[in-house]
Structure formats: C-alpha cells, structure tokens
Amino acid sequence: xxxxxxxxxxxxxxxxxxxxxxxxxxxxxxxxxxxxxxxxxxxxxxxxxxxxxxxxxxxxxxxxxxxxxxxxxxxxxxxxxxxxxxxxxxxxxxxxxxxxxxxxxxxxxxxxxxxxxxxxxxxxxxxxxxxxxxxxxxxxxxxxxxxxxxxxxxxxxxxxxxxxxxxxxxxxxxxxxxxxxxxxxxxxxxxxxxxxxxxxxxxxxxxxxxxxxxxxxxxxxxxxxxxxxxxxxxxxxxxxxxxxxxxxxxxxxxxxxxxxxxxxxxxxxxxxxxxxxxxxxxxxxxxxxxxxxxxxxxxxxxxxxxxxxxxxxx
Amino acid sequence: xxxxxxxxxxxxxxxxxxxxxxxxxxxxxxxxxxxxxxxxxxxxxxxxxxxxxxxxxxxxxxxxxxxxxxxxxxxxxxxxxxxxxxxxxxxxxxxxxxxxxxxxxxxxxxxxxxxxxxxxxxxxxxxxxxxxxxxxxxxxxxxxxxxxxxxxxxxxxxxxxxxxxxxxxxxxxxxxxxxxxxxxxxxxxxxxxxxxxxxxxxxxxxxxxxxxxxxxxxxxxxxxxxxxxxxxxxxxxxxxxxxxxxxxxxxxxxxxxxxxxxxxxxxxxxxxxxxxxxxxxxxxxxxxxxxxxxxxxxxxxxxxxxxxxxxxxx
Numbered sequence: 198x199x200x201x202x203x204x205x206x207x208x209x210x211x212x213x214x215x216x217x218x219x220x221x222x223x224x225x226x227x228x229x230x231x232x233x234x235x236x237x238x239x240x241x242x243x244x245x246x247x248x249x250x251x252x253x254x255x256x257x258x259x260x261x262x263x264x265x266x267x268x269x270x271x272x273x274x275x276x277x278x279x280x281x282x283x284x285x286x287x288x289x290x291x292x293x294x295x296x297x298x299x300x301x302x303x304x305x306x307x308x309x310x311x312x313x314x315x316x317x318x319x320x321x322x323x324x325x326x327x328x329x330x331x332x333x334x335x336x337x338x339x340x341x342x343x344x345x346x347x348x349x350x351x352x353x354x355x356x357x358x359x360x361x362x363x364x365x366x367x368x369x370x371x372x373x374x375x376x377x378x379x380x381x382x383x384x385x386x387x388x389x390x391x392x393x394x395x396x397x398x399x400x401x402x403x404x405x406x407x408x409x410x411x412x413x414x415x416x417x418x419x420x421x422x423x424x425x426x427x428x429x430x431x432x433x434x435x436x437x438x439x440x441x442x443x444x445x446x447x448x449x450x451x452x453x454x455x456x457x458x459x460x461x462x463x464x465x466x467x468x469x470x471x472x473x474x475x476x477x478x479x480x481x482x483x484x485x486x487x488x489x490x491x492x493x494x495x496x497x498x499x500x501x502x503x504x505x506x507x508x509x510x511x
Numbered sequence: 512x513x514x515x516x517x518x519x520x521x522x523x524x525x526x527x528x529x530x531x532x533x534x535x536x537x538x539x540x541x542x543x544x545x546x547x548x549x550x551x552x553x554x555x556x557x558x559x560x561x562x563x564x565x566x567x568x569x570x571x572x573x574x575x576x577x578x579x580x581x582x583x584x585x586x587x588x589x590x591x592x593x594x595x596x597x598x599x600x601x602x603x604x605x606x607x608x609x610x611x612x613x614x615x616x617x618x619x620x621x622x623x624x625x626x627x628x629x630x631x632x633x634x635x636x637x638x639x640x641x642x643x644x645x646x647x648x649x650x651x652x653x654x655x656x657x658x659x660x661x662x663x664x665x666x667x668x669x670x671x672x673x674x675x676x677x678x679x680x681x682x683x684x685x686x687x688x689x690x691x692x693x694x695x696x697x698x699x700x701x702x703x704x705x706x707x708x709x710x711x712x713x714x715x716x717x718x719x720x721x722x723x724x725x726x727x728x729x730x731x732x733x734x735x736x737x738x739x740x741x742x743x744x745x746x747x748x749x750x751x752x753x754x755x756x757x758x759x760x761x762x763x764x765x766x767x768x769x770x771x772x773x774x775x776x777x778x779x780x781x782x783x784x785x786x787x788x789x790x791x792x793x794x795x796x797x798x799x800x801x802x803x804x805x806x807x808x809x810x811x812x813x814x815x816x817x818x819x820x821x822x823x824x825x
Contacts, residue, residue, distance in 0.1 A: 312707050332785055334815030335702070336653055336800070342706055365706065388649070389703040392656055392679065393625050393815045394785075471646055471708075485814070486650070500799070501648030501707045 199273050201225065205233050206266045213249035237262055256431070263431045264301065270442040272327070274434075275300045281307040283326035284385055284401040290328050291389075291397035298328045299438055308403070311385055317414055321407035321421075323430055325437065327400045331445050335390040338398060339486025339500065342366055342386040344444035344451045345400045349382050350458045352436040353404075356428045358420060361460040364479065364488045364504045368404070370418050372460060372506075379418035381405055402437060406430055455482055461504060466490065470502040479504075513587055515539065519547050520580045527563035551576060570745070577745045578615065584756040586641070588613045588748075595621035597640035598699055598715040604642045605703075605711035612642045613752055622717070625699055631728055635721035635735075637744055639751065641714045645759050649704040652712060653800025653814065656680055656700040658758035658765045659714045663696050664772045666750040667718075670742045672734060675774040678793065678802045678818045682718070684732050686774060686820075693732035695719055716751060720744055769796055775818060780804065784816040793818075 204223050208214050220227045234251060238244055241257030257263045261276035268274075273295075280286050280302040287300045302325075305318035318324050331341055346366030353360040353368065360368050360381050369378030382404040389396045405419035407427040413419060420428050444451050456462060459482070467476045468490065477492035487498035518537050522528050534541045548565060552558055555571030571577045575590035582588075587609075594600050594616040601614045616639075619632035632638050645655055660680030667674040667682065674682050674695055683692030696718040703710045719733035721741040727733060734742050758765050770776060773796070781790045782804065791806035801812035 311705065334784075336650065336814035339650055339706060385705060387703075387705045389701075391625065391699060391701045392653060470648075484812075498798075500650035 201229075201233060202236075202262060203265055203273060205230075205237070206262060209244070209251060209253050210267055213247060213252045215250035218250065242266075259303070259430050261301070264299070264434050264438075268435050269439050272297050272299050272438050272442070274298075277302040279304040279306055280324075281305065282309055282401075283324050284309070284387060284399055287326035287328045287399040287401065288387070291399060296328060296330045296397070299434070300326045300328065301434060305403075309385070310383055310403075316383065316385075316403060317412065317417070318403060319408050319412040321427075322419075323402070323404040323406045323433060323437075325402045325404075325434055327402070327438065327441060329398050329400070329445070331395055331398060333395060333448070334393055335388065335395055336392070337448070337485045338386065338388050338390075338395060339365070340448055340451055340484065341398060341400065341445065342384060343455045343482070343486050344441055344448075345384045345386065345402055347444065347451060347454045347458060348437050348440035349384065349402055349404060351440050351454075352433050353381065353420070355436055356420060356424070356433060358423050360458075362455065362458045363506065364459065364461040364466075364482065365486065365501070367504075369460065370423055378460070380414075380416055381418055381420070381423075400441070404433070406433065452482055452484060461488070461506065465507040467505040467507055468499050468502045469505070470499070475499070476507065515547060516550075516576060517579055517587060519544075519551070520576060523558070523565060523567050524581055527561060527566045529564035532564065556580075573617070573744050575615070578613070578748050578752075582749050583753050586611050586613050586752050586756070588615055591616040593618040593620055594638075595619065596623055596715075597638050598623070598701060598713055601640035601642045601713040601715065602701070605713060610642060610644045610711070613748070614640045614642065615748060619717075623699070624697055624717075630697065630699075630717060631726065631731070632717060633722050633726040635741075636733075637716070637718040637720045637747060637751075639716050639718075639748055641716070641752065641755060643712050643714070643759070644709055645712060647709060647762070648707055649702065649709055650706070651762070651799045652700065652702050652704075652709060653679070654762055654765050654798065655712060655714065655759065656698060657769045657796070657800050658755055658762075659698045659700065659716055661758065661765060661768045661772060662751050662754035663698065663716055663718060665754050665768075666747050667695065667734070669750055670734060670738070670747060672737050674772075676769065676772045677820065678773065678775040678780075678796065679800065679815070681818075683774065684737055692774065694728075694730055695732055695734070695737075714755070718747070720747065766796055766798060775802070775820065779821040781819040781821055782813050782816045783819070784813070789813070790821065 219230045243255035245252045261274040264274045283300040290298050304320040305324045308316040308318035310316035346362050350360045366384040368382035370381050371378040385401040387399045407421050408419040410422045461479045466479045477490040480489045487500050533544045557569035559566045575588040578588045597614045604612050618634040619638045622630040622632035624630035660676050663682050664674050680698040682696035684695050685692045699715040701713045721735050722733040724736045775793045780793045791804040794803045801814050
C-alpha cells in the first residue's frame with residue numbers, strides 16, 4: 198500500500214501521466230489507479246485530469262504523501278498528527294524489520310531527549326525520527342549522529358536562519374550566554390548492534406519550527422520566532438532526509454561540514470561526564486566523533502557528555 | 512527466590528552457620544532455611560549438619576548455585592542444560608530489565624557468532640553471556656569487548672594454557688598458520704543504547720572447554736585437547752566474571768592487559784572490512800578499542816573487521 202503510493206507519487210513528479218500509463222507502470226488496474234489518485238486528493242493534493250493525464254498542481258503543507266512527493270531519497274514517511282515519541286514509534290518500526298522510514302509527527306505527547314530528559318514538542322514543530330541501518334561498525338555511529346546535526350543546520354540555513362552546532366549536536370541560534378545560544382533543535386540517537394555492524398539506528402531530530410516561544414523552555418527559540426514567519430516544514434524535512442542520506446553515503450564529508458557549522462571549536466568549554474568534569478579548549482572533532490579538548494596538562498578525546506561554552510578568556 | 516539462594520550461599524561460604532542464625536540473617540523462617548538447604552542438597556551440594564551448624568563440604572561440578580557459591584562479584588547465574596543461544600536468552604533477560612546476570616549453558620543448540628556466522632557449541636563447553644550495563648557512553652563499548660577477551664585469556668592461563676588474543680578478541684592457542692593459531696574461544700558483544708549511555712550490554716563468551724576436537728570446526732581446539740584433561744568449568748566461569756567485572760570497574764587497566772596478551776601487535780595483518788581490505792603492520796590498540804595499523808602510505812585506526820595474521824616478512 199505505502200509502496201504503491203510511493204511509486205504513484207514518483208510517477209506524478211515527472212509530469213502529466215495518463216491513467217493507463219500509470220496502471221502499466223504500477224502494475225495495478227485502472228480502477229486501482231483512480232482509487233489511489235482520489236486518496237491523494239482526499240489527503241489534500243490538487244490533481245487535475247487533463248488531456249495529457251493526471252497533473253499535480255498543489256501539494257498539501259505537510260504529511261506523509263506531501264513529504265514523499267518530490268523526495269529525492271528512498272525513504273517511506275509515516276506521519277502522525279500526534280504520537281507519544283517518534284523515537285519510541287521508530288523502535289517499533291525497527292523491530293518490525295523496516296528500514297529507511299521517517300516517522301514524522303505534528304506533536305509529541307511524551308517526548309524525551311538525551312538521558313530521558315524531558316523535551317517539549319508542541320504542535321507545529323518538526324519531530325522526525327529516521328530509522329535506518331548504515332553498513333558500518335557500531336563504533337562509527339557517533340559520526341551518523343554528527344551527520345544528523347549537520348543536516349539539521351543545513352536545512353535551517355536553507356530556510357534562512359544561521360544556526361550553528363554545539364558539540365555534539367545541539368543546534369543553536371545566537372551566542373549569548375554560557376549555553377552558547379538559544380536552543381533551536383536537538384538530536385537523540387539510539388542504536389542496537391554488535392561490534393561489526395548496526396542492527397538499527399534511530400536518529401530523532403526535533404526542531405522548534407512553527408512554534409511560539411512561550412510554548413518552549415526558557416532557553417529555547419524557534420524558526421518562527423527567529424524568522425518572523427512560518428517555514429515550509431515539508432521542504433525542511435525533505436532537505437533533512439536528503440542531506441542526512443547523502444552523508445551516510447559519503448561519511449568522509451561529515452567532519453569537515455561539522456567543523457564549518459560548529460560554534461564549539463576554538464572555545465573554552467566545560468564537559469560534564471557521568472563521573473567527572475573537565476574544562477579546556479575545544480581543538481577539533483575527530484573520527485568517529487570525539488571532541489579533542491586541551492586541558493591545562495594534556496589533550497584528551499571526549500565521546501559523550503554535556504558541553505557548555507564558557508565565556509571567552511582572551 | 513534467586514536472591515535468597517544467593518544470600519544463603521554467601522552465608523555458607525563463610526563457614527559453619529546454625530539454622531537459627533541463617534533464618535535471622537536471611538529474614539526467613541527456620542522451615543524455609545531447611546527447605547533451601549535441602550534444595551541445594553538436591554542440586555548436588557554436600558551440606559553436613561554439625562554441632563556448629565550447616566557446613567558445605569562438597570560443591571557440584573557446574574550449575575547456577577555451584578558458580579554462585581564462592582563467586583566474589585554480585586552476578587546472578589541462570590543455568591541451562593541446553594539453550595538455543597545464551598546471547599538470545601540474554602536479550603530476553605535484558606528486556607526484562609535484569610542486569611548483572613550470567614546466562615550459562617552446557618550446550619547451545621542454535622549458537623551464533625559475529626555477523627550471524629555459525630558457532631559450534633557442544634556439551635561440555637563454557638557458553639556464557641554476561642548481561643550488564645556499564646555506566647559509559649556507547650562509544651566506549653569496544654573497550655568492554657576487549658575486557659571480555661582479556662578475562663577469557665586470563666582464565667585460560669589460570670587453567671594452565673598459554674592462550675593469546677588476536678584482535679579484537681579471538682582467543683587462540685599456538686601460532687601455526689595464517690589464522691594465527693587454533694581457535695579456543697570467541698566473543699560476541701551486542702548492545703543497545705544512546706550516545707550518552709548503554710541500555711544493556713551482552714558479552715557472549717564461548718570457550719571450547721571440556722570438548723573433543725572432533726566436535727569442533729577444523730581450525731578449532733579445546734582446553735581438553737590442549738591440556739590433556741578436563742578443566743574445572745565452575746572455577747573458570749567464576750574467574751571470568753570476577754576478572755571482567757574488575758575491568759569494568761577499572762577500565763584504564765584493559766588496554767595494557769590486552770597488549771600483554773595480544774599476538775597481533777607487531778604482526779603484518781590483513782583486515783577485511785565490509786567495503787575494503789587493508790594490509791599493514793599492527794602497531795597498537797588505542798582507546799576505546801581501535802587497532803592502529805601502519806600501511807605503506809599512512810597510519811589508520813580500524814574499529815571492526817576480520818583480522819588475519821600474515822606470514823612474517825622479516
């Protein structure tokens with residue numbers, strides 16, 4: 198069913214196509230084509246029947262079919278008006294053996310961030326969990342997490358906002374305060390695997406998009422607040438998926454792009470880890486995703502923790 | 512039930528103890544103590560009732576209570592005469608929220624190795640999966656896998672056999688042939704987690720212990736074959752758990768011990784990864800578990816793959 202819809206949308210992207218040609222291409226009856234086309238119309242698509250065939254003239258603002266229409270990478274989108282957590286739903290999808298699925302919701306009712314911390318996910322945001330299985334050893338997964346941060350900043354910049362990355366992958370705007378700016382987006386990566394391979398990887402990306410700041414925590418901001426208008430969430434999610442997928446295909450590109458978008462490198466930082474805290478200068482990020490920090494007496498590589506940008510000591 | 516048994520065994524380890532004292536210590540009735548003591552007797556323990564109290568004078572060869580008796584670390588042992596795979600059973604244990612459990616079997620009927628490769632696990636071997644949750648970022652898990660290899664070699668050496676480690680954690684004996692020796696034990700590490708923490712880690716350790724080599728693949732050997740006699744599997748598993756747990760507590764010790772036991776460092780090696788193969792000299796192992804290899808034109812760090820020792824080119 199979803200596969201047929203995806204194939205239909207791909208055929209329609211290319212321009213007008215007749216009912217019989219569609220039936221041929223999808224391997225279904227003309228009656229089934231008609232039914233599918235009507236389902237899209239009920240879903241908000243404007244599809245005109247002209248002499249040359251069916252033509253899409255308008256696409257709904259958001260939703261599974263809207264995101265899939267024109268999407269350049271082979272992801273299936275599962276859309277929810279509301280869901281407890283797209284990552285939790287993503288785990289169900291993963292356990293069913295499905296891969297290359299984006300679980301997208303308009304609202305999350307029991308959203309969670311890193312380390313079970315609460316995460317506010319009101320209506321109008323972009324709450325998207327990508328379920329995939331990169332063919333890399335488990336030790337390379339941090340690079341995929343950085344790629345998700347890069348993809349998010351890239352989509353924000355395409356929408357007109359100069360967001361930046363605080364290690365490992367907080368997406369921030371502005372640079373006031375010790376937290377390095379106001380939080381625009383966050384990423385929660387979950388995985389299962391063995392040393393040689395990943396069974397599934399879920400990259401949950403939460404972006405405060407078309408949301409008022411009074412619905413968000415105090416230190417957060419939104420695309421709406423920063424840009425003064427709503428963004429096209431459909432196009433944003435498409436860019437996110439396309440950009441993330443391109444980096445999975447070309448992992449060598451991730452670190453350079455991360456460095457370009459990062460506001461952490463060169464900064465004096467405090468890193469809080471479960472059993473210790475260090476302070477030092479953030480020198481670089483290194484494969485597969487560790488932050489190289491120079492403290493008073495040594496260099497070390499940190500793999501996870503809370504990073505705070507300290508006031509510059511120049 | 513298991514907790515009471517564990518507490519009873521701990522009390523008995525310390526020497527003779529009276530029924531009333533046991534009842535006090537375990538917070539159960541004297542009738543319940545008598546029942547538990549009889550259950551141990553039925554399980555093969557010889558427990559004498561003397562004037563000073565209950566005294567353990569003999570312990571069964573193997574089994575949950577036998578391994579727990581005298582075990583210096585707080586692991587619960589779940590023993591099976593036969594199970595499909597101790598790692599598969601370990602995943603069930605993990606999903607029930609239990610941690611610090613060792614699933615031990617006399618035989619695995621559907622045993623699997625790395626990358627779903629078959630693994631022969633006949634009766635008499637040591638098939639043990641440790642279910643735990645180290646408080647480290649997911650990126651540090653490779654170190655726990657190396658620790659499992661070190662613990663296994665350490666237990667083999669305590670049993671009298673000079674085994675060694677081929678990166679990352681194949682346990683081998685002898686050094687004939689390109690494979691670096693005959694395979695004595697293997698380790699399969701599986702995990703689930705997010706970037707900042709591990710939800711569960713299962714370290715499956717398979718040792719060809721009291722097994723004839725004609726039950727094993729051609730390139731494998733067993734402790735029985737190498738030593739000419741059977742080993743004490745109970746003591747072996749105890750040492751394995753104690754040594755592994757000590758390294759989780761003191762991760763800084765792992766790499767030095769790995770280097771000491773390794774036959775890979777200094778060797779010319781071929782590393783087969785999913786999408787490429789490299790050859791070079793194995794220089795070192797570095798935190799959190801990568802092998803540093805010097806090829807003709809560069810140094811690189813490899814995180815997973817099949818390692819083959821090539822014939823020395825000196």
